[in-house]
Amino acid sequence: MALNNGMAMNNGLAKIETQKLKEEICHDDSAVPVKAHTLDELHSLQVKKSNPNTPIIDLQQTIFGSEADKNKQQLESISASLASLTRETGPKVVRGDPAKQAETPKVVHASHQHQHQHTPQFSNITDSALKFTHILYNLSPAELYEQAIQNEKGSFITSSGALATLSGAKTGRSPRDKRVVKDDTTSEELWWGKGSPNIEMDEQTFLINRERAVDYLCSLEKVYVNDQFLNWDPMNKLKVRIVSARAYHSLFMHNMCIRPTPEELENFGTPDFTIYNAGKFPCNRYTHYMTSSTSIDINLARKEMVILGTQYAGEMKKGLFSLMHYLMPKRQILSLHSGCNMGKDGDVALFFGLSGTGKTTLSTDHNRYLIGDDEHCWSDHGVSNIEGGCYAKCIDLSREKEPDIWNAIKFGTVLENVVFEEHIREVDYTDKSVTENTRAAYPIEYIPNAKIPCVGPHPKNVILLACDAFGVLPPVSKLNLAQTMYHFISGYTALVAGTEDGIKEPTATFSACFGAAFIMFHPTKYAAMLAEKMQKQGATGWLVNTGWSGGSYGSGSRIKLAHTRKIIDAIHSGELLNANYTKTEVFGLEIPNEIKGVPSEILDPVNTWPNKDAYKETLLKLGRLFRKNFEVFTNHKIGTDSNLTEEILAAGPNF
Ligand SMILES: Nc1ncnc2c1ncn2[C@@H]1O[C@H](COP(=O)(O)OP(=O)(O)O)[C@@H](O)[C@H]1O
Ligand SMILES: C=C(OP(=O)(O)O)C(=O)O
Numbered sequence: 175m176a177l178n179n180g181m182a183m184n185n186g187l188a189k190i191e192t193q194k195l196k197e198e199i200c201h202d203d204s205a206v207p208v209k210a211h212t213l214d215e216l217h218s219l220q221v222k223k224s225n226p227n228t229p230i231i232d233l234q235q236t237i238f239g240s241e242a243d244k245n246k247q248q249l250e251s252i253s254a255s256l257a258s259l260t261r262e263t264g265p266k267v268v269r270g271d272p273a274k275q276a277e278t279p280k281v282v283h284a285s286h287q288h289q290h291q292h293t294p295q296f297s298n299i300t301d302s303a304l305k306f307t308h309i310l311y312n313l314s315p316a317e318l319y320e321q322a323i324q325n326e327k328g329s330f331i332t333s334s335g336a337l338a339t340l341s342g343a344k345t346g347r348s349p350r351d352k353r354v355v356k357d358d359t360t361s362e363e364l365w366w367g368k369g370s371p372n373i374e375m376d377e378q379t380f381l382i383n384r385e386r387a388v389d390y391l392c393s394l395e396k397v398y399v400n401d402q403f404l405n406w407d408p409m410n411k412l413k414v415r416i417v418s419a420r421a422y423h424s425l426f427m428h429n430m431c432i433r434p435t436p437e438e439l440e441n442f443g444t445p446d447f448t449i450y451n452a453g454k455f456p457c458n459r460y461t462h463y464m465t466s467s468t469s470i471d472i473n474l475a476r477k478e479m480v481i482l483g484t485q486y487a488g489e490m491k492k493g494l495f496s497l498m499h500y501l502m503p504k505r506q507i508l509s510l511h512s513g514c515n516m517g518k519d520g521d522v523a524l525f526f527g528l529s530g531t532g533k534t535t536l537s538t539d540h541n542r543y544l545i546g547d548d549e550h551c552w553s554d555h556g557v558s559n560i561e562g563g564c565y566a567k568c569i570d571l572s573r574e575k576e577p578d579i580w581n582a583i584k585f586g587t588v589l590e591n592v593v594f595e596e597h598i599r600e601v602d603y604t605d606k607s608v609t610e611n612t613r614a615a616y617p618i619e620y621i622p623n624a625k626i627p628c629v630g631p632h633p634k635n636v637i638l639l640a641c642d643a644f645g646v647l648p649p650v651s652k653l654n655l656a657q658t659m660y661h662f663i664s665g666y667t668a669l670v671a672g673t674e675d676g677i678k679e680p681t682a683t684f685s686a687c688f689g690a691a692f693i694m695f696h697p698t699k700y701a702a703m704l705a706e707k708m709q710k711q712g713a714t715g716w717l718v719n720t721g722w723s724g725g726s727y728g729s730g731s732r733i734k735l736a737h738t739r740k741i742i743d744a745i746h747s748g749e750l751l752n753a754n755y756t757k758t759e760v761f762g763l764e765i766p767n768e769i770k771g772v773p774s775e776i777l778d779p780v781n782t783w784p785n786k787d788a789y790k791e792t793l794l795k796l797g798r799l800f801r802k803n804f805e806v807f808t809n810h811k812i813g814t815d816s817n818l819t820e821e822i823l824a825a826g827p828n829f
């Protein structure tokens with residue numbers, strides 16, 4: 175603009191004459207003006223209503239019959255889920271975030287049946303009955319991000335778009351705090367006592383803990399409710415409801431369970447199973463059966479699970495897995511703690527293994543379709559994934575070695591307990607400051623070659639993964655059926671000792687069915703089912719050591735992931751089925767003489783140990799540990815075939 179033209183000199187200073195400039199003022203008229211007169215109006219333009227994830231119930235909808243009825247039914251069902259067992263009615267629930275609600279909400283208040291003899295005869299009005307509980311129902315990942323960032327300290331968006339969260343004091347599962355209600359039915363059916371993961375509690379104590387969780391949840395301003403499915407097998411699908419205090423938990427389960435379509439959600443009805451996750455709110459140590467402030471309680475008769483005093487999200491997914499380990503075998507379907515993938519020709523492989531042995535890593539294979547990374551069912555029709563997402567370990571994760579998992583850590587993914595740089599928010603996957611058990615939970619479709627629906631034909635290969643920190647098990651061996659059963663029931667892996675004071679002894683862990691923490695019946699029940707299915711389908715068993723080679727932990731080194739992948743490739747392709755084998759001493763394992771892409775000298779572990787005596791000594795030591803562990807199973811028959819039982823007992827180490 176020509177300022178100088180309009181200037182007159184006055185006392186040496188330029189005087190600006192604005193009048194004359196009026197016509198010349200620069201207007202930016204290039205954009206159409208906004209259609210709002212106030213900021214509120216502007217903001218109201220930004221967001222449009224949608225179903226079913228709109229958090230605020232539209233009061234106008236009441237006049238349109240069915241839609242509103244459905245909404246009301248949904249809220250009544252949630253109010254019933256959250257009902258105290260000692261008061262007349264469920265809490266006053268209302269949909270939506272209280273922070274966003276301007277008008278007085280329309281309240282739904284479900285009355286519920288008297289389920290308990292101590293129920294008062296008439297209702298005393300209580301403070302809790304006067305308050306609203308706001309329900310954030312099946313929110314989207316974007317909404318849950320906002321909730322987490324606003325309300326939960328330790329929530330951040332990382333540079334790749336994932337939601338970083340902290341799980342609080344617990345960064346892993348608490349198996350010693352798991353309780354299962356022992357009633358007339360379960361006392362007969364389930365596996366109790368030594369070695370069993372099922373630690374008993376009575377019905378009354380369960381109700382005390384349930385009431386504690388429900389009262390805590392209803393005392394909050396808002397709770398998150400997820401209605402989702404388990405199991406991709408349409409005949410054996412389960413409806414689950416997860417009630418939780420944190421957006422982090424809601425997003426975790428959104429990713430891990432099967433996500434309903436809007437139509438499925440609208441017709442969801444009553445859930446088959448409900449989790450009450452009170453997170454950080456502890457149990458009362460004066461309560462019978464409680465030995466810490468954490469309690470994870472399963473009541474099969476009530477179809478409910480209560481979580482008190484832990485925010486570790488894995489409790490929810492593994493709690494549901496325990497449930498499946500009860501329900502599925504009753505329908506002659508075998509539940510499996512395994513990953514699962516399928517080749518282009520439809521050949522399916524199962525990857526059994528304890529935590530950290532490679533189920534997620536090895537089932538995520540760029541050349542194969544991923545069916546699932548952790549929990550499956552094997553029915554007469556084939557395999558199905560129980561879940562809708564994966565839960566990968568991220569310690570030392572690298573883009574080069576695990577590109578598919580790396581790329582899945584993007585918007586929508588929950589990243590637990592990782593450390594990141596404060597400014598750019600780049601995650602340092604090598605950092606163990608919070609825990610070594612850092613995790614990423616993402617929907618299965620974040621893996622590019624996920625097979626959706628996550629089902630497949632009968633398995634051709636059953637791969638047992640053991641991370642042997644003693645370094646004496648071969649990188650791969652072919653198993654006969656009896657050996658497969660022996661190793662399946664043993665469920666061996668090794669944990670490495672704390673890394674602080676130099677080299678320490680690795681400790682052997684034996685976990686029946688490669689998941690003793692989650693089984694409900696005696697291990698031999700699952701083993702018999704597996705034997706029958708493998709025999710019928712002609713599946714081959716393999717033992718793969720993803721642990722140490724060339725010495726035990728401390729002197730040897732971990733078998734290269736690249737080598738393990740070549741071994742797995744050779745199993746899938748059929749190359750290994752027809753290879754030449756040599757039998758090892760002590761364990762009697764058949765090891766291949768060569769595999770494409772793998773140095774032949776590593777195939778027999780004795781070659782990799784500089785000190786052969788130390789190798790033999792360690793081998794015998796592990797053999798004794800196997801023997802000792804198997805003692806408790808020697809009196810059990812496996813299936814109806816007594817020959818098989820004999821063969822299984824003979825399939826262990828021989829020395
Ligand atoms: N040879 C190997 N085979 C498999 N995993 C390996 C190997 N070497 C190192 N790893 C690492 O071990 C971990 C295996 O964990 P994961 O696949 O999550 O186990 P799971 O799913 O059975 O709990 C990953 O962090 C992986 O990178
Ligand atoms: C989440 C778990 O499973 P995994 O380590 O096998 O993925 C767990 O055992 O808590």
Ligand SMILES: [Ca+2]
Binds near residue numbers: 527528529
């Ligand atoms: Ca596990």
Ligand SMILES: [Mn+2]
Binds near residue numbers: 533534547548566567
């Ligand atoms: Mn896993």
